[in-house]
Amino acid sequence: MPELPEVETIRRSLCQHVLHQTIEDVELRWSGAVKGWDIFPFEQEVRGRRIESIERRGKYLLVTLDEGWSLIAHMRMTGRLNFYNDAHESEKHTHVVFKLSNGELHFTDTRKFGRILLVPTAERFNHPSLRVLGPEPLEEDFTPKVLGSRLKKRGVALKCALLDQKVVAGLGNIYVDESLFRAGLSPERIANSLKPKELKSLHSAIQSVLQAGIEAQGTSFRDYRDANGEKGSFQNALQVYGRGGEKCTLCGRLLVRKRLGGRTTVFCLHCQK
Numbered sequence: 176m177p178e179l180p181e182v183e184t185i186r187r188s189l190c191q192h193v194l195h196q197t198i199e200d201v202e203l204r205w206s207g208a209v210k211g212w213d214i215f216p217f218e219q220e221v222r223g224r225r226i227e228s229i230e231r232r233g234k235y236l237l238v239t240l241d242e243g244w245s246l247i248a249h250m251r252m253t254g255r256l257n258f259y260n261d262a263h264e265s266e267k268h269t270h271v272v273f274k275l276s277n278g279e280l281h282f283t284d285t286r287k288f289g290r291i292l293l294v295p296t297a298e299r300f301n302h303p304s305l306r307v308l309g310p311e312p313l314e315e316d317f318t319p320k321v322l323g324s325r326l327k328k329r330g331v332a333l334k335c336a337l338l339d340q341k342v343v344a345g346l347g348n349i350y351v352d353e354s355l356f357r358a359g360l361s362p363e364r365i366a367n368s369l370k371p372k373e374l375k376s377l378h379s380a381i382q383s384v385l386q387a388g389i390e391a392q393g394t395s396f397r398d399y400r401d402a403n404g405e406k407g408s409f410q411n412a413l414q415v416y417g418r419g420g421e422k423c424t425l426c427g428r429l430l431v432r433k434r435l436g437g438r439t440t441v442f443c444l445h446c447q448k
């Protein structure tokens with residue numbers, strides 16, 4: 176699933192192409208892709224709208240259109256937004272085609288969990304999925320103190336707490352494991368047991384891992400691509416994720432693999448306390 180760095184990379188690559196373009200037509204090939212808040216005919220309302228800005232909140236893309244409308248896009252497991260300069264033949268799993276003044280934007284999703292919803296711009300942060308999101312980890316107001324207050328009532332494993340979008344927005348399995356390794360904290364630690372010094376390390380690890388992920392244009396294992404169809408390269412910089420049974424880059428002992436919160440978690444028993 177694309178996490179914050181991947182969604183941010185998609186956002187940046189989309190901005191290069193679609194900003195200030197007009198959606199001349201919409202081809203809805205599977206209406207389930209836009210289900211949710213579809214109290215109005217999607218194609219009818221979107222047709223003729225101009226794309227004014229593209230922002231990100233957690234793992235969501237917020238596309239502001241003119242006339243008071245916005246699109247909220249969530250890629251979930253396998254969703255992709257691909258831009259093409261010319262008319263492009265749809266793939267089997269292309270569900271929505273936006274025909275723009277300068278090309279086409281295709282929403283493709285093999286597993287069909289991704290969604291593009293049309294909402295009034297004024298209401299977009301009230302959408303049930305967005306309303307509950309925790310702080311943006313790369314914003315200035317995200318401090319070690321804020322992180323501590325978010326973890327305060329969480330008597331669960333640190334790994335599970337950090338996967339919860341209400342605690343911090345945008346983290347998923349990859350960047351949580353990487354952050355915990357860099358912070359030297361065990362994913363099994365109880366989330367509200369962290370000392371101020373440990374909160375500081377975790378806060379700084381989260382920020383530096385996400386920044387590095389964005390600089391590498393995300394992590395591509397299977398599905399993730401940006402709007403140009405390009406892969407990211409952060410998979411080459413991973414220290415623990417996907418490396419269970421391999422040697423720890425710090426101490427050389429073998430990394431262990433455990434299920435935590437239903438997700439495979441990889442860490443070093445020696446370096447992470």
Ligand SMILES: [Zn+2]
Pocket residue numbers: 423424425426427428443444445446447
């Ligand atoms: Zn180690």
